[in-house]
Amino acid sequence: MNLVGSKRKGMPRTLIVLVLFLCQSISEAGPATNVAGYDFVGTTSYPNDGLVNAGRIELEQDVLIDCGFTNRAGTLAWYGTNTSPGRIIKVDLSNLQKVETLVLEEGDDFLSAAVIDGDERYGYFGTKTEPGKIIKIDLETMKRVGEITLPEGEGNLETAIVNPNGTTAYFGTYSAPAHIVEIDLMSFSRTRGLLLPANESLLISGVADAAGQFGYFGSQTIPAKIVKVDLSNLTRVDSVSFTGYIGPRQGVIEPAGVYLYYCLSTPAGLVRLDLANFGDYDILNLPAGQVNAVSLLINGGGTEAHMGLLDGRFAQIGLTNFLYKGVHASQGPGTVDDVPVALRPADLPNTAFVAHGGVPGAIVRVNFLPLERSEPLLLEDESHLSTAIVDHDGRYAYYATDTVPPRVVKIDLERLKRLQSRILRTDVLGVLSSAIDGGDLYGYFGTRGDATSGTALMEVNLDSLYVDRTLTSDLNGYPSIAFDESVNRGWLGTRTT
Template sequence: MRKIPFFLLLICFVFFSINCQVFVKNSFNFPAGMSDAYSALVDENEKAFYFVDYQEYANSNLFKFDINTFGFINTLDLGVEKVSCGIIDKEKKVAYFGTDTNPAQIVKVNMETFEVVKNISLSQTITNLYSAQIDTQNQKAYFVSGTSSSAVAKIDLNSFTQESTLAISDSNRLGSVIDVPNAFLYVFTYSSLPKIHKIDLSTFSEVGSLSLASSETFPICGVIDSSSGYMYVGTETSPMKIVKVNLAQFTREGSITCPNNENSAYGAGIDPENHLAYFISASSLVRIDLSTFTRIDSLQFGSLSPHAMSIDLQKNSSFIAFQNSRIAEVDLKTFKTVEQEEIENYDYPQFILVDEEANMGYVGFENYGEIAKIDLTSFELIDYLSTDNQYGLLYYGEMDSQNGFAYFFVRHGLVITKVRLSDFSIAEVKQIYGVGEDNSTTGTSFDTKNNIIYVSFSESGNVSIYKFSAPGLEMLGILNLGFIATWKMFIDSLHGYLYSRLGNDPYTGITKIQLSDFTNAGSIDLSDYYIDTMALDSQHQYMYFGNEVSDSNSKEDSQWSQTCRVDLTTMSVIDCNEISGVQEFTASFVDPTRNDAFFFTNFYDSSDGDYEAAVIQIDTTSNKFLYNTSIGDYTQITIWAVDSSSQNAYFTPILENPVRFVQLSIPQQD
């Protein structure tokens, strides 16, 4: 698995004229999320390959990768949604991308500077682009629409303007292939009555059409071997068929029917020197011997679904993008996968776990149930693990370094996924209650001293705390709390208590549970406070919480909040600190090796009119404010973990794409 280098980020802004002691040590960006790839390009001159994603409700992105290292290089926001096709002029170092929109647009990108140069809207008769071809010799491009009024738009690349339009007699989305030496464009009708339309590019007129066999429906992609005068067309059928067309006679010469597990062509590439063609199906890469027109073999990808492909003949590699946002490199000589990389949609990080013994960090992402593994020594992203998405959105995690496991929990349902840390693989999935909107895991905590996992679970509003052994995951007991919402849970192994933050928004209370007999031992009502975050100081038996207060609804006016302390022996609030300028508290933790508590906050910076993140340090022996230090423009830091042995803390802002993973040094108390 490729390692992603970190971007060193040293940020240390002064806040309230206090000497800066907290600083960001390291930070890297997770690659931005990629939806289904509809277009793939390769540029041997620049030693790069590219995939474009198809985003329906957001701008599409162009992803750039290094051919030699298979490394992610950069992402470019194309400024338009639903990018469905792309072409590249390698000599002029520009690319053009068409959209599946009405009106259709074409975006021009300078591939050398990796910047959008310009985009144009096409005429009303050209909508929902499906395929594109380029003639670099004459500086023309052809974009094919795929609607009830299908047409081909001819683009002058020198002036980047629409030159003319040619209507196609058939409708539906249309694939295409260009024969530049002979100046013909071939357009496929994607329907149950399949046809290939032949267009003379010198006159830009349709000069013929060819009907395929009734079983060769939905032709979608193809390649041309200009030297031999043949075209090969793949169909989106089950199984996939590959049709051979004699271009000189414009006649069908035969077809290959692939095995039953090779369905639906999605892309094609050709190696004319070695007389080979490649077609990607729904689950494989199929290799065809063009000299004998026979299927040689296929490379199976299992549950992965290829969606776009580009070929680098210089390197003898094929680069494939999969529907579930992975990419792979295939060595065309050995016909084996040599590299795979995940560029998952890293939205909504939900938790960070730290394995202090192995010095590894783990970040869990909600959307696809992905867990990223990070080497905290080199600060590199080294591996991913995908949990089974059928169980719902990943939401919580607990680290069991002593037994060599980590435990992960979904949001809707009581499901525990046990992951073996030694080889980063799933060891067991235990399902107590299935996925359902009325069933919610609302908090987890791990008692490392007694090897017990506690899970707060709401079933139709009725909340119970479940007790499991670790690592065996045997259920040991259930404590019913009734119809009251719970949130985060804290373990005090030293004194034998579990504390659960409870109530509705704002979360207004703490319940205390005695671990020895698993019974309710008391609670405190905090309804007079607007609680943002809590942190347990088990050594002194205090709970700290951030109380969000503002004397004005205007962010430009004065704001203040409090850090408050609860005595857990008496279950009462004993004191609060007022902190000026704080807009809200987003996360907190207590350093168990020292007498310090830390709060992440957002504060209003009047100098630039925006919010920034900061860290507040509190002396837990006196609940006195020590200092407040800005750490930059991070957005909503709610996901964090602390490694006391190395004196580092780690966090991810939750409202960023790409997601950043940041390391903070924990300051020594003066």
């Protein structure tokens, strides 16, 4: 049974459809035609049949993959890491072997958005910092060749798209309000910016149409939104909201250019949006137990969609009748804890590469016919868990590490699954103590202290796991916290004599 919600702009309505369908082995489904997706991040491509499983690579120190792209031939990929400083990992996709790692300069932190130019000579990596930076990399020599520091407010770059000829890129910010920044890749300069309305903030994804006329950006607001932007003059055209949903994680325009498909994270669903009548859409919800949709691949005939779930599985959707068909094998090592980066080379029709940004990170090769996956390339794991908090429903726990830099890890206690992991700050010591507020909105983490780093109390948003505010002192660590929910006040124990 599938629940499909529909809405026509100006004529709100809800349609409930009961569907009887035949379950069968997904590997025995009819042959997929051309595979659509990204030939590089932010643009659609429609090569031939695809997705088969093929190899494993272990990268012990390259963790927290958050963005990336491939060349058109599908022989090489470059991944950026959510670390400080950021690292760029060059991977040979033919044998899933690491070629080289470039460690960037101090301040080139938390790479989270990336595009490749039309000549495949240079890559451009945006940082999740304030102010935001765009780092230019020579992909052949793996050298840093330039940077743009953006104006105030244009920081926390979370998504990027590029026009079809690879000459202009558009970076979206995870901020409130949100900005879209246009970058001329030929001159490597910022040309203009667009400030979006306050209720269209926190951009997390984007896709450009095949003509490069319009871009569509996903907004992590409540409710979720998709914002349409005219790229020719960088103006906002319209937006559409999806009441009851959050997290429009990844979008793909199908080959005919009629529909934009977007995976919605929570509850997990696939939205089909009519591009000619922007605002007309249908939503297909996934069955119970299939949650946190975070990536999307579509075959070139526009008949099949594969939605990557945070637990590592793919949900398969038939697009002709817009019906759920089943769920298939894990795309990762079974310890996924961050949003996957799904890449589709333009000229490699049968293959996609899914990189998991968690710890351990993993890169997996996936083929469509037969539908299989490789053993993963595993990356580094967490260590030295020192303290934890649990929400009041007993659903989620948040473990912090006594490491430098410290991390916080979100655990689903019902399924005993790791969901998400973040580095807290790079300029503080390990975490010793923790507390949670009465509304389960924020966690408070106290650190060790010394004469150089001091001691910090970090307020962490438990949805994003990012640090919102920090209180610093010269005390010798906070080994304990007592929190009174009735007055929203905490008391910190110190090691000071």
